Amino acid sequence: MNIEIAVNQIEKSALAHLDLNDVSFGTTFSDHMFIADYLDGRWQDFRITPIEPIPMHPGNAVLHYSQTIFEGMKALRRKDGTPVLLRADAHAQRLNKSAQRMCMPEIPQELFLAGLRRLVDIERNWIPHSEWGFLYLRPYMIAMDDSLYPIPSKKYKFVIITSPSSSPIYGKPVRLITESFYVRAVKGGIGEAKSGGNYSASYLPAAEAKEIGFDQMIYLESPDFKVIQEAGTMNLFFVIGNKVVTPSTTGTILRGITRSSFLTLLEDNGIKTEVRDITIDEVVQAYETGNLKEAFGAGTAAVVSPVAEIVHNGFVMSLPPISEQKIGASLKADLAAICRGEKKDKWGWTVEVHS
Amino acid sequence: MNIEIAVNQIEKSALAHLDLNDVSFGTTFSDHMFIADYLDGRWQDFRITPIEPIPMHPGNAVLHYSQTIFEGMKALRRKDGTPVLLRADAHAQRLNKSAQRMCMPEIPQELFLAGLRRLVDIERNWIPHSEWGFLYLRPYMIAMDDSLYPIPSKKYKFVIITSPSSSPIYGKPVRLITESFYVRAVKGGIGEAKSGGNYSASYLPAAEAKEIGFDQMIYLESPDFKVIQEAGTMNLFFVIGNKVVTPSTTGTILRGITRSSFLTLLEDNGIKTEVRDITIDEVVQAYETGNLKEAFGAGTAAVVSPVAEIVHNGFVMSLPPISEQKIGASLKADLAAICRGEKKDKWGWTVEVHS
Numbered sequence: 161m162n163i164e165i166a167v168n169q170i171e172k173s174a175l176a177h178l179d180l181n182d183v184s185f186g187t188t189f190s191d192h193m194f195i196a197d198y199l200d201g202r203w204q205d206f207r208i209t210p211i212e213p214i215p216m217h218p219g220n221a222v223l224h225y226s227q228t229i230f231e232g233m234k235a236l237r238r239k240d241g242t243p244v245l246l247r248a249d250a251h252a253q254r255l256n257k258s259a260q261r262m263c264m265p266e267i268p269q270e271l272f273l274a275g276l277r278r279l280v281d282i283e284r285n286w287i288p289h290s291e292w293g294f295l296y297l298r299p300y301m302i303a304m305d306d307s308l309y310p311i312p313s314k315k316y317k318f319v320i321i322t323s324p325s326s327s328p329i330y331g332k333p334v335r336l337i338t339e340s341f342y343v344r345a346v347k348g349g350i351g352e353a354k355s356g357g358n359y360s361a362s363y364l365p366a367a368e369a370k371e372i373g374f375d376q377m378i379y380l381e382s383p384d385f386k387v388i389q390e391a392g393t394m395n396l397f398f399v400i401g402n403k404v405v406t407p408s409t410t411g412t413i414l415r416g417i418t419r420s421s422f423l424t425l426l427e428d429n430g431i432k433t434e435v436r437d438i439t440i441d442e443v444v445q446a447y448e449t450g451n452l453k454e455a456f457g458a459g460t461a462a463v464v465s466p467v468a469e470i471v472h473n474g475f476v477m478s479l480p481p482i483s484e485q486k487i488g489a490s491l492k493a494d495l496a497a498i499c500r501g502e503k504k505d506k507w508g509w510t511v512e513v514h515s
Numbered sequence: 516m517n518i519e520i521a522v523n524q525i526e527k528s529a530l531a532h533l534d535l536n537d538v539s540f541g542t543t544f545s546d547h548m549f550i551a552d553y554l555d556g557r558w559q560d561f562r563i564t565p566i567e568p569i570p571m572h573p574g575n576a577v578l579h580y581s582q583t584i585f586e587g588m589k590a591l592r593r594k595d596g597t598p599v600l601l602r603a604d605a606h607a608q609r610l611n612k613s614a615q616r617m618c619m620p621e622i623p624q625e626l627f628l629a630g631l632r633r634l635v636d637i638e639r640n641w642i643p644h645s646e647w648g649f650l651y652l653r654p655y656m657i658a659m660d661d662s663l664y665p666i667p668s669k670k671y672k673f674v675i676i677t678s679p680s681s682s683p684i685y686g687k688p689v690r691l692i693t694e695s696f697y698v699r700a701v702k703g704g705i706g707e708a709k710s711g712g713n714y715s716a717s718y719l720p721a722a723e724a725k726e727i728g729f730d731q732m733i734y735l736e737s738p739d740f741k742v743i744q745e746a747g748t749m750n751l752f753f754v755i756g757n758k759v760v761t762p763s764t765t766g767t768i769l770r771g772i773t774r775s776s777f778l779t780l781l782e783d784n785g786i787k788t789e790v791r792d793i794t795i796d797e798v799v800q801a802y803e804t805g806n807l808k809e810a811f812g813a814g815t816a817a818v819v820s821p822v823a824e825i826v827h828n829g830f831v832m833s834l835p836p837i838s839e840q841k842i843g844a845s846l847k848a849d850l851a852a853i854c855r856g857e858k859k860d861k862w863g864w865t866v867e868v869h870s
Contacts, residue, residue: 186663189574215568218676219544223657226581226711227718263718298663302578303715308541308653308678310714310748312722321573323663341703346737348698350716356581357712359665360658361705363582363618367667382701383738393665 163274165194166207169282178324180288185325185461186296190286194275197304198265198316206271208279211321217306221313228356229258230300232460235280235287235322235513236499243284243513244499245297248273250417254354255299257415261353263312264301271318272299273511279320280513286324291496296323296461325461333468333482334375334457336391338440339365340473343382344389344412351389351412358414362392376457378440378470381412386439394457394465395419399487400446401453403432410437418458422491424507429494431487440472447477455479456488464492518629520549521562524637533679535643540680540816541651545641549630552659553620553671561626563634566676572661576668583711584613585655587815590635590642590677590868591854598639598868599854600652603628605772609709610654612770616708618667619656626673627654628866634675635868641679646851651678651816680816688823688837689730689812691746693795694720695828698737699744699767706744706767713769717747731812733795733825736767741794749812749820750774754842755801756808758787765792773813777846779862784849786842795827802832810834811843819847 173191193211196203222228231251235243252272259266276297280287287295299320303313342365345351350358369377378396381387388407390396395416397406404426409415426433446452457465466485470477479485497503499510525546533543548566551558577583586606590598607627614621631652635642642650654675658668697720699713700706706713724732733751736742743762745751750771752761759781764770781788801807812820821840825832834840852858854865 184664186574187661189661193573211573213570213572216571217568218548218566218674219541219653219678222711223577223583224585224653224655224711225714226583227715228578228581230579261719262715263722296663298574298579300579306542306544308651309539310717312718319573323574343701343703346698346701346704348696348737349701349704350712355712355715356577356579357705357710357716359580360582360617360710361712362665363667364616367618382703 161268161270163206163271165274165278167278167282168207168209170210173285175285180286180293180324181290181326183324183326186323188323190283190295190322190324192279192282194279194320196271196275196318198318203267203271203318206275208282214317219306219308221303221305221307224308225303225310226355226357227262227264227303227313228300229255229262229264230298230354231255233297233299234460235295235297237287237289238501238512243280243287245276245280245511245513246499247417247421247509248276248511250420251299254415254417255301258353258355259301261350262355265316267301267318275320277511277513279322281515283322284513286322288324288326290326293324293326296325298323333466335373335469336376336378336467336471337369337372337374338470338472339377339379340385344379346382347411349412352409352415354414366392374471380440386441387437388440388443389413391457394459394462397422397456397458397488398438398443398452399454401451403434404487405434405436405438407438408435416458418460418463421495421509422458425491425494428506443470444472444475444477452477453480454485454487456485463495464488516623516625518561518626520629520633522633522637523562523564525565528640530640535641535648535679536645536681538679538681541678543678545638545650545677545679547634547637549634549675551626551630551673553673558622558626558673561630563637569672574661574663576658576660576662579663580658580665581710581712582617582619582658582668583655584610584617584619585653585709586610588652588654589815590650590652592642592644593856593867598635598642600631600635600866600868601854602772602776602864603631603866605775606654609770609772610656613708613710614656616705617710620671622656622673630675632868634677636870638677639868641677643679643681645681648679648681651680653678688821690728690824691731691733691822691826692724692727692729693825693827694732694734695740699734699747701737702766704767707764707770709769721747729826735795741796742792743795743798744768746812749814749817752777752811752813752843753793753798753801753807754809756806758789759842760789760791760793762793763790771813773815773818776850776864777813780846780849783861798825799827799830799832807832808835809840809842811840818850819843
């Protein structure tokens, strides 16, 4: 595939007016974006332009029927300042899995990567230098037909935008409550696809959990509400005895890439892992017998969210103090060290971006 | 509520270049649109403008997390040509039910109706004069925050666009197949909300059904795949013996307004109706004993879609010829007669639009 990217660079970066040590997740955007159009059955017109509004017909299908998919990734830095992408190939693959479920065209992996590298190259100064800062990368694809007929579009846009963040979201230990009414996804649904509908569907459950003092909810498998799925925006890990257990991807949870990295790192460190169905009853029992050593959420933006407390049917499980929850912290440190180049990248997870 | 609508009317209507007897559903739009902005916690800046692209920041939340809701309604004509809206208040109420589930602000019913009436007044010439033609009305609300943080927006846009259609979609009798893998919605999900995620999630099941020769699928209740929910884009009615049976809204199906009108009309005509769980096994049994007299889908755009055939687990149920499926046809005729003013509107379903 011949990938020529036309670049229209701005003259003055908005960075001049920004303190990269003080930007919160997802609200500040860098100077440029990458765009490709899908027209007449092929991806074309690859370009990097100043970030600017996309003119959208009010009958555009994505506004009505939510045919949209996205990825969430990161650019970080080597110790020497070189920009580095984390698991870009895995994200490219997952976007295409989402595309299949949502009847959208796939993005050739080389186009995905070329756009990403070129954009990060241009925006390299937007990657924070702070220890836990990162440049969030948001590749996404949206339907572009101007039609209210509820069928897949013929036209699409693939866009990459970037947003700096001075620290991970959900930095502090979280309080979780199990959900016994709302359902995020079921087998046969779109729970495995990273598509917008899964996210806005979670707003009300999340708001209700927040109202009673929780950071997020733990979704359980419908209709029995026993088997643990995931939290609203992160996969879950439980340290029970000397094993680390995480729900299997049964068609209902997002195949988290941080989750996948953690499983590899754990195995590499000789820690026993189990990927299987895990019920909330098992977690309660482990807690009661003193075997629930640790719990954490895993996701791109937060990396690790240590869990302070889980409440199920009024039963409060207080997890050990964060200082004693060592596995999550060490996974986070390992992943950061691999990105910084301080730890060997055995699996080729990182790609340096050079001009 | 003081509703002042600023109107910026175009000089030359695009109607001049259009044959209203030859426009297919959802792809042609009238000259104007109604817009209101939700800012600082209140709806403001009500206006009718020429239809034009909405400039959308590439980080706009609706493109990523699909916080969007909509209605599908119709403007028709009285016999004398006066525009008439059908069940506008019911649509206003349903939009607000959807808003609650999707954590969006409600639209005051008087604003919804005022915008709709004014817009239809201006676009009155876009309502086809043909017997089954209609001006489709699409009120919708979208998130407008420029943020990748997955929480409800603070800013929204409420928009109404209109699209003429010379005949109902799904005009010919449909072939349906029961779905035994894909799931549209479950209790605790967003199946009752008219939100985009429900529609694009159906694209793949619909495409797979189409590939093997069916027009749509019949969704069954997960995980048992026995209880009938609805077809991809319409509610279902079965005439079994002398009763008309339709699935109850158990939290998983859309509360169709055409469905509701039909139930009222049936009752008014002295036909026995049952709104309850109905399993596919019951339909099969009714078919085998010769009691399955008729089946049809109900929805705003199609009104009635007569069913020619239902296939379940390879078992083919051929319904009586369309000429013998009289109940659906008479409901469609009754509703049209009420709109045209030929039959008394006992329930105040229609509202005339006068300048």
